[in-house]
Amino acid sequence: MGSANYHARIRFHDGSPSWLLRVLRVASFAVSLPSSLVENLVLSEYATLKFLETITVPAPRALGYGICRPRTDHGTGVSFILMEELRGTPWIDKPGVSSGEASENEKARVWRGVADILMELEKHPFPKAGSLCLQSSEIEVSAVASDRFLVLTPTGPFATSTAYYTAFAEQYLELIVDGQLYTEHPINAYLVYRFLRDNAIQLVSQEENQVTERFYLKHVDDKGGHLLVDEQLNITGIIDWQMARIIPRHEAFGPSLVTADMASLCNGKSSFSPNDLVLADILRRRGLSDLTSNITDEKDSRKSRLCAYATTPYGAPAPHPSQITATDVNGARSYCAGLLQKFDSPSYVLQTFIPASAKDAYLAIRALNIELARIPDLVSNPTVGALRMQFWRDNLTRTFAGTPPKEPVAILLHTALQSLRSRHPGLSTSVMKGWFMRIVNIREQYMDNRPFTTIDALETYAENTYSTLLYLTLATIPLNSMSTDHVASHIGKATGIAAILRGLPLLAFPPPPNHHSNNAAFSGALGGSVGGRQGAVVLPLEVMAEAGVREEDIYRQGADAPGLRDAVFTIATRANDHLITAGEMLKNLKQGEDAGHAFEHEGEDGHQYAERGISGKSQIDELEMGFGVLMPAVSTRLWLEKLEKNDFDIFKPELRAREWKLPWKSYLAYSRRTI
Structure with a gap:
């Protein structure tokens, strides 16, 4: 009978064949089985037995079943199958x-x-x-x-x-x-x-x-x-x-x-x-x-059926797409929105300013950023983290090839790409794929929470992550505008630098490990630490040296570490400088003037632009199209202002609280087209 079910024998006084009450052992596996899976297994076995009754394959006769729901479990309190007991x-x-x-x-x-x-x-x-x-x-x-x-x-x-x-x-x-x-x-x-x-x-x-x-x-x-x-x-x-x-x-x-x-x-x-x-x-x-x-057939075995002369490279997309239904898309949309609401509340609030046609893409892009950012917290060693990063590379490759896996972020991104291609036939999305891979690669590079060597290195990280998130969202509108990308670059750098500052307390003093993590059991085999996570300080080393702050002092004294507030001030000032620059650029562009300085990334992959006038849109028109994507400047500015009010004490609990002023501050900024 196996170990996955309980069986109760039912005997009859008249000598009729006995019956069996078969109940799935919901706690017989590594974890308790969810009720939906129990129902699926019971209904499937019952249906299979009823089918076998119609052909000449000997099997127990199914007499009835119950599902553990009100009025459907016949008062047993469990899901079960009632069947005839076979002799033998x-x-x-x-x-x-x-x-x-x-x-x-x-x-x-x-x-x-x-x-x-x-x-x-x-x-x-x-x-x-x-x-x-x-x-x-x-x-x-x-x-x-x-x-x-x-x-x-x-x-x-x-x-x-x-x-x-x-x-x-x-x-x-x-x-x-x-x-x-x-x-x-x-x-x-x-x-x-x-x-x-x-x-x-x-x-x-x-x-x-x-x-x-x-x-x-x-x-x-x-x-x-x-x-x-x-x-x-x-x-x-x-x-x-x-x-x-x-x-x-x-x-x-x-x-x-x-x-x-x-x-x-x-x-x-x-x-x-x-x-x-x-x-x-x-x-x-x-x-x-x-x-x-x-x-x-010699090509078959019970262990696997592996073709010895396969020529498809590892990263190639699967040849057939998953069957994605409207229910799958709605579920993926809810999943991605839930991730934002839980882990990135500013992005969740600011989604209201994203054009409706790009909303699904925005949710998928931001949800992917969360999934990647959480990997160091969810794994116990770099080896497993690298596997998760490769998992996302594979998912992106398949999604852009039109064969997405049944994973919520991939499903929603696939839906957004289909919508984009249907609205703009012939539009290439290869640049977008490259930007996604850039984010994955830079996240993997800093997955071990290594410190940045210089503040310029921190800026490069912010450009390749948070600025690139804005480029991706603009591309789904679609908008290919040097002026808008230029503004987005500065806003993304400010947001990325602020994110590093905001995360410092959690990295320096990480919470206890997730004891329910499925990776804990084998972290030791791969060189990971099972007992707990070690803190990390990722502030630029040159800034820490100039401010005279030492890493061990932060671990010992926290906010009172000598020089820490000076270092935070220096880094926060760089973020604020980017916001000021972005604001000045907006004023110039709205007046029909040049941005005021050259876009340092012009000519790089994804930043080749047609001459002004070919697109038929002015700088003001382009800014109007993409302004909603630039709204993270508002949430970043509010957080930097709060940091200043707290005298650059990065460990203040208020700095990790949700910003209650963001909804109406962002509404005012969007209405006035200011940041």
């Missing part, structure tokens, strides 16, 4: 008719029964891959039922084999990055599954590449313990269909666990066993050579 002995030790292990002739009797079952399942194809489930009292192919969905949303159904294999590779990649799988060798595992994902199309047979594919039911845990036999070794039934799937033909009728040499398989030897060959011979004698080829 598990074929796990391959017992013989008389005693000891079964002879080869006796085993052949069982393999003939297995062949009968395969032949029957082959008669009943399905149009999609997934798992059976009850949908409005009808049995349909729905999302895949699997315990691998402890932290992921069940996906499916899939119309093609390629989409099916790609989705599972993506889920394993996310679980590896999250520290739930392959904790001893995460990098090797990540590369293997990324290779499998990128080459999913090569796992598909020629038959499965046809326009209309067919899929078949398979008991994915088809080892001997779930195969029951009577005293004469006749198969009486197959039990435990909880995670059964509808899968591609080549996999459904490929090598199974029931015929495997499990000792060799667990030791890494995945060649075919004598039992595989006997089963294949039985099918061949019955004229089913196509099923025989599935079992004995």
Whole structure:
């Protein structure tokens, strides 16, 4: 019966066959199963058993089910399935008719029964891959039922084999990055599954590449313990269909666990066993050579189906896009907005000034920035952090190629890019992809919280992160304007410098580690620190030296460290200078004058501009189009003013509180077109 369920036997006084009450053990895994997953597994197994009743595959008869909801659990308080108990002995030790292990002739009797079952399942194809489930009292192919969905949303159904294999590779990649799988060798595992994902199309047979594919039911845990036999070794039934799937033909009728040499398989030897060959011979004698080829195809194994001559590079997009629905998009939009509300409240407030056509892009861009910024706080060592950064590079590559993974930020960004391309056919987004990669790269470079050597290095960091966020948002309007980019560059630098100052207390005195982190279990294996996080001071070293402040004094004395306020003042002054410069530029541009100084990034990637007049818009028109994107200047100015009022004591709690004046201050600034 396995260890994933409780079973209660129900006996009847009249001698009728006994029943089983089957209840999923919701706390039998690493964490408690969410209720939605429990319901999915119960409904899927019930639907599978009801389907099997319509064909000649021996399985328990499903008598009823209950879902742990008011008026749907029949008063039990749990989700359950009520089924008939099958008689028989598990074929796990391959017992013989008389005693000891079964002879080869006796085993052949069982393999003939297995062949009968395969032949029957082959008669009943399905149009999609997934798992059976009850949908409005009808049995349909729905999302895949699997315990691998402890932290992921069940996906499916899939119309093609390629989409099916790609989705599972993506889920394993996310679980590896999250520290739930392959904790001893995460990098090797990540590369293997990324290779499998990128080459999913090569796992598909020629038959499965046809326009209309067919899929078949398979008991994915088809080892001997779930195969029951009577005293004469006749198969009486197959039990435990909880995670059964509808899968591609080549996999459904490929090598199974029931015929495997499990000792060799667990030791890494995945060649075919004598039992595989006997089963294949039985099918061949019955004229089913196509099923025989599935079992004995040398390209297949139970461990993986890996093409040895793949040519697709690791970073290439998957060949088929995920099936993204309106529900997925709405969920992604809510997820991204929730991230902003929780971790970046100024950006959440200022979204109201973003043009409606660019709102989804804005949410996705800002949400990605949060995801990247949080990586050092969520991982316990640089190795896992690098994996997460690569995960986002891969996601961006796929999203810009039109094949986004089912990840909220990628889904919303894909939707925004589709909208942008539909509104402006022929518009290239390659520059935007380069800007995204720039943000990922610079975030990874400073992921270890190393200090900046000079204040110019801090400015470069701010340009490559916060200024680039503004460039990206302007590009989604779309607006390609040197004057607006120039103003955005200064505002982004001011915002980035202020962000480093604001984060200093949390970096110097980090909170206790997240004891619920999935990475804690294997941080030691990769050289990370399990016991706690070490503080860091990232202020520019040259500024600290000039102010006479020492890192150890900050750890010991906090706000009272000698020279700290002077250093903070120097850095804050640089941020304020950029805001002053941006304000003066706006005045000049609105009067039809030049900005007052050259744009230092003109000519770089993404900053090539047409001559004035070709676009048909004046500088004032361009500023009007993109002014809402420049509003972070208001939130940055308010924070710098608060810092000054607190005498540049960066440890004051007020500096980490939400700015209650931002909504109306930003409204006034936007109405007057001032910053």
